[in-house]
Amino acid sequence: MSTAILTGQPVPGSSIEDDLRSLGFDVRVAGDVADAETLLARVPGDERVAVVDARFVGHLHALRLGLTDPRFPLAAISGAVTAQAAGRQALTRAMARENSAGGGAAVAVDNLADRIVTALDADGADVHRPELGSLVAEVPADPQARNEARQAVTAVDDEAVRLKSAVKSRDGFFTTFFISPYSRYIARWCARRGLTPNQVTTASLLTALIAAGCAATGTRAGYVAAGILLICSFVLDCTDGQLARYSLQYSTLGAWLDATFDRAKEYAYYAGLALGAARGGDDVWALALGAMVLQTCRHVVDFSFNEANHDATANTSPTAALSGRLDSVGWTVWLRRMIVLPIGERWAMIAVLTAVTTPRITFYVLLIGCAFAATYTTAGRVLRSLTRRAQRTDRAAQALAHLADNGPLAEAVARVAPRIPAPVSAAAGGLLVVISAAVWGAGWPTVLGAVAYVLLSGVAVSRPLKGALDWLVPPFFRAAEYGTVLVLAAKSGVNGVLPAAFGLVAAVAYHHYDTVYRIRGNAGAPPAWLVRAIGGQEGRTLLVTVLAALVTASQFKVALTVLAVAVALVVLVESIRFWVSAGAPAVHDEGEPA
Numbered sequence: 001m002s003t004a005i006l007t008g009q010p011v012p013g014s015s016i017e018d019d020l021r022s023l024g025f026d027v028r029v030a031g032d033v034a035d036a037e038t039l040l041a042r043v044p045g046d047e048r049v050a051v052v053d054a055r056f057v058g059h060l061h062a063l064r065l066g067l068t069d070p071r072f073p074l075a076a077i078s079g080a081v082t083a084q085a086a087g088r089q090a091l092t093r094a095m096a097r098e099n100s101a102g103g104g105a106a107v108a109v110d111n112l113a114d115r116i117v118t119a120l121d122a123d124g125a126d127v128h129r130p131e132l133g134s135l136v137a138e139v140p141a142d143p144q145a146r147n148e149a150r151q152a153v154t155a156v157d158d159e160a161v162r163l164k165s166a167v168k169s170r171d172g173f174f175t176t177f178f179i180s181p182y183s184r185y186i187a188r189w190c191a192r193r194g195l196t197p198n199q200v201t202t203a204s205l206l207t208a209l210i211a212a213g214c215a216a217t218g219t220r221a222g223y224v225a226a227g228i229l230l231i232c233s234f235v236l237d238c239t240d241g242q243l244a245r246y247s248l249q250y251s252t253l254g255a256w257l258d259a260t261f262d263r264a265k266e267y268a269y270y271a272g273l274a275l276g277a278a279r280g281g282d283d284v285w286a287l288a289l290g291a292m293v294l295q296t297c298r299h300v301v302d303f304s305f306n307e308a309n310h311d312a313t314a315n316t317s318p319t320a321a322l323s324g325r326l327d328s329v330g331w332t333v334w335l336r337r338m339i340v341l342p343i344g345e346r347w348a349m350i351a352v353l354t355a356v357t358t359p360r361i362t363f364y365v366l367l368i369g370c371a372f373a374a375t376y377t378t379a380g381r382v383l384r385s386l387t388r389r390a391q392r393t394d395r396a397a398q399a400l401a402h403l404a405d406n407g408p409l410a411e412a413v414a415r416v417a418p419r420i421p422a423p424v425s426a427a428a429g430g431l432l433v434v435i436s437a438a439v440w441g442a443g444w445p446t447v448l449g450a451v452a453y454v455l456l457s458g459v460a461v462s463r464p465l466k467g468a469l470d471w472l473v474p475p476f477f478r479a480a481e482y483g484t485v486l487v488l489a490a491k492s493g494v495n496g497v498l499p500a501a502f503g504l505v506a507a508v509a510y511h512h513y514d515t516v517y518r519i520r521g522n523a524g525a526p527p528a529w530l531v532r533a534i535g536g537q538e539g540r541t542l543l544v545t546v547l548a549a550l551v552t553a554s555q556f557k558v559a560l561t562v563l564a565v566a567v568a569l570v571v572l573v574e575s576i577r578f579w580v581s582a583g584a585p586a587v588h589d590e591g592e593p594a
Contacts, residue, residue, distance in 0.1 A: 180242070
């Protein structure tokens with residue numbers, strides 16, 4: 001239960017008490033500051049509490065945005081301030097100081113809520129102030145101002161603003177013009193029937209899995225159904241975020257589901273296409289695994305670059321300035337969003353190609369499109385990094401180190417490693433092991449290449465990753481590990497090895513995505529024991545090459561399967577434990593990786 005403490009002179013005919021109750025608050029009225037402090041002390045420390053001026057005039061959705069968003073410990077709008085458990089101590093101190101300063105005087109004229117916000121700001125507290133746009137939130141000083149504020153409330157359609165704000169301000173072309181115009185209304189329909197974003201997210205996952213099952217039939221009817229269901233899954237995928245924003249239903253579980261299910265849906269669909277093609281006598285598992293590897297590497301480029309630069313100082317460049325100028329030309333914005341093949345455009349393309357062509361053609365087009373998008377985005381980011389003189393922070397360097405996912409072998413090497421530019425070491429090691437696998441396959445020369453990769457991985461992370469191009473280190477490691485598994489599985493020539501390799505890469509990729517979203521939520525990286533338990537990226541790469549050299553091709557299939565299951569179990573158990581715990585960030589993912 002949440003509690004709202006109403007302060008100030010009551011206004012006849014005001015709807016503020018009813019509005020607060022409709023938002024789930026138990027309303028209590030304070031006669032003066034001392035009474036407000038007493039009422040605040042009576043509210044249990046683990047409950048949300050708000051202090052609201054009785055003269056408040058504004059939209060209900062303005063109150064909802066200001067007082068019910070679970071992502072922020074402290075939040076405020078004009079005439080109202082709220083605190084969750086994490087911000088309760090700061091609110092209590094500010095209230096006590098205001099009571100002491102005012103001597104317990106009545107608050108009939110003074111705006112206690114705004115005074116508290118000023119005190120919180122003076123204490124350095126992080127008070128969230130939501131963007132209200134055209135919504136009204138005021139504390140009128142006199143009857144004339146109150147009348148004008150009420151007219152302003154009447155002039156703006158609260159529900160229209162709420163629907164508009166449910167849609168992300170920055171989204172892809174396909175999503176903006178072909179999905180969001182109607183999915184927002186689906187979100188409202190869900191909200192009015194008590195459905196939660198997590199339920200919609202789960203429905204999206206189930207729809208995508210059914211689509212993958214249809215694709216796995218290998219029939220034309222199955223492919224057509226799969227394409228239609230994949231689009232339906234994407235509509236629901238957009239709806240869950242819009243429902244979260246429409247009703248402010250953000251949760252720890254929702255953060256985990258939304259952050260990981262998109263990847264699970266897409267990669268499960270790749271597997272369905274590969275199974276369907278196999279039924280028709282066409283083995284495209286290498287293409288399916290290649291598409292997953294490429295897509296995952298694209299994402300880690302996005303994540304690493306953003307983590308390296310989001311809090312950097314002197315973070316400007318001529319390239320970034322040119323990009324800003326291009327953004328002022330409307331059509332270039334949409335063109336540049338489309339050519340990076342974000343999730344909306346990518347899923348629409350996959351759905352159409354599935355319905356009208358074959359899985360092989362679908363994967364060929366997907367690989368070509370993603371390769372072009374990866375080249376375009378990575379080249380632009382490299383150019384920006386070389387032309388800017390950003391000063392990277394310790395936090396950014398630590399985030400990149402976590403994204404690198406190095407295990408005990410690389411850590412041991414890092415202690416005695418010479419100073420060599422990190423991207424050079426990571427790229428050289430990755431090329432060495434992947435080329436060795438391509439040339440020698442399952443042999444001891446490849447194992448030696450993997451040993452060299454372990455050594456160069458340690459060299460790459462022997463110093464803090466603060467260089468201009470050090471954000472490339474995690475992508476190079478992903479490409480090396482996944483690429484080695486792909487090449488060795490493809491060269492084995494035994495039926496079933498590539499699906500086993502697909503499962504292993506999927507399990508490891510989940511771990512890497514899980515790391516990203518923990519860092520995004522400011523919750524830190526996965527525990528060190530987890531990284532050590534699954535060997536780190538260099539340990540897994542070495543293990544796969546050793547297994548390939550020691551066992552037969554048919555046994556290699558079994559070894560990859562066992563390894564995939566073991567990694568998946570350890571990673572999933574720890575991930576689920578974290579994301580349903582109290583320490584997980586209540587952040588519904590607002591980003592959209594390409």
